[in-house]
Amino acid sequence: MDAARRKPPRNRRKMQSVTMSDVAGLANVSPSTVSLFLRKPEAVSATASQAISRAIDKLNYVPNLMAGGLAAASSRAVSILVPSVRNAFFAETVSSMQAALKKQRLQLILGHTEYDEHEEEELVRMALSWAPAAIVLTGLSHSAATRRLLANVTIPVIEIWELGGPQIDTAIGFHHDQVGVAVAEHLIQQGRRNLLFLGARMHQDRRAKQRCDGFLRAAKAAGVSAQVVEHPDTASAEIGSMLLVEALRLHPETDGIACSNDHIALGALFACERLKVAVPERLAVVGFGDLSFSAACNPPLTTIRPSGDLIGREAARLIEEHLGGEKLDGPRAIDTRFTLQHRRSS
């Protein structure tokens, strides 16, 4: 019997204090019963369940998800990659998704791509290292290597915040060009004939670019003039103010403005106030995002309300449905739409 004891025991490294075996021992059942209890409580007898519960409480047992994930070849983590959580839009989606996933005891592993496809690629690689239950990316444009990495994967891959391009798998979001169209049509309907788009960071933010393109297209279709004035940096009220001043200098006839987002729009409103440009009488202003200040400013801002939290909830729902299951049903597109909030600025 002791023939197996050939060598002295090695110095083992520090390990987890309380394991499933400890719980099993205290509850007088086998480890596999404890495991079963943790995953499908209804499959375990009432007596055993009680004993196990008690043991877990007493020992203050915390299961080791890495061991579980390794054995099961899939973890209770969901990877989400967004440009930045500093951006209120993505913060909203991350937050609502997190809340929805909590019920399934799924944890979010967060990555910031900073609008960089290379960065995204690296993050996808790191994400896959965790054998996540699903992976969520922002937008539809990714590097070839990223696509290759994700092509062979057996978990749901969800792309959010963009629709209308080639998808890897399911996409949840809306058509940003349609946003541009809706804003242009709204302004034209309000009698505006000299339109202008105030853009920020459009060389990186594809979706802002799409809104701009839709705006220009709709204006052209209606036979109305439309200009673009833009800035390379991240949208902010400060840049919005600068852009407005510049826009009125270059195109003084402008009477209707669409903005990259509400930060830009807010800055534009501030500038109008300083320049004594009457909004909406002389100039109509429309934003994008319906941020927390948009209903409160002077005048209240007409804007597009995207469905950032709905996107998060839908993504979470999809992940739940496919938990442990395989890939999604194929490249489905879930359109969460957007609504125009008509307020006094237009």
Next chain:
Amino acid sequence: MDAARRKPPRNRRKMQSVTMSDVAGLANVSPSTVSLFLRKPEAVSATASQAISRAIDKLNYVPNLMAGGLAAASSRAVSILVPSVRNAFFAETVSSMQAALKKQRLQLILGHTEYDEHEEEELVRMALSWAPAAIVLTGLSHSAATRRLLANVTIPVIEIWELGGPQIDTAIGFHHDQVGVAVAEHLIQQGRRNLLFLGARMHQDRRAKQRCDGFLRAAKAAGVSAQVVEHPDTASAEIGSMLLVEALRLHPETDGIACSNDHIALGALFACERLKVAVPERLAVVGFGDLSFSAACNPPLTTIRPSGDLIGREAARLIEEHLGGEKLDGPRAIDTRFTLQHRRSS
């Protein structure tokens, strides 16, 4: 030799396509050499390194972090628990921390406590399940159970965004009551004698409460009157406007206002504009946060700039220093301070 082959091989479940052994095989080295190469490349010969690199590229190998974490009894994950990433302050910290941790190939696992200690407790439990390299909490107040869970832990526990209370381990942040003091002293120095604090969600946001308390204390010390008008909901410009109207109704003599944060201050400025209350002539307004709009609004907002990104960077630095190492050196407090941005609203 084949005596060990007693039973037929079982049906194994689907597993990882490419493993470290595959890489080792292709590179003609042992798996442990591959492991070593991945963790300490400088300890492996140039020849082997090359062969391994090539094999990894060729097979498109993605290491399994769960297996690694299990074997090493610690993972390359860092748990961070914040009230909500919708809050720009915490979004900033999360974002800067993420950027700093990337160099160490550490991933952030995010949790939202929603200002609820019970929620936090549950999240701490889930966080520990991942055997993270460190755990970061927001604030200094936690449930007794949370403290108990974290007392026996051998990884760095970092509390952020608050100083001045009992710490679990190292804390990084600043004294919020000192913010209140600084704002009160600033207003008094500007000749204001009827002060008022506009607060939001102070029953949950302890740090806002501390700022308010510091403000009142400093006013009292200077023999200046100070009132509080508050709202139970999350801070927003809309609530800021409401609060300002209410404040001037209840305390028309007010000439200096401190706000819970810049959202409230912005709403207050909007309301002043509508009411034709001259800022700063008739009323001085000071915010907290120096958010993206604060320098751009009318008039530009005097506010406190906290060091949200510095907090994130410092936390990341601390984690790096103690990677693999044990606990932190004890309850040290790192004061990241804050600065008053004096602008035209005061």
Next chain:
DNA sequence: GTGAAAGCGCTAACAT
């Protein structure tokens, strides 16, 4: 309903 046993893919002590 419960238990025994065989790994999941990797790390780290140890030996060479």
Next chain:
DNA sequence: ATGTTAGCGCTTTCAC
């Protein structure tokens, strides 16, 4: 510098 080996703590057959 590299290989051998023994697990890390759990899940999942499979047999009872």
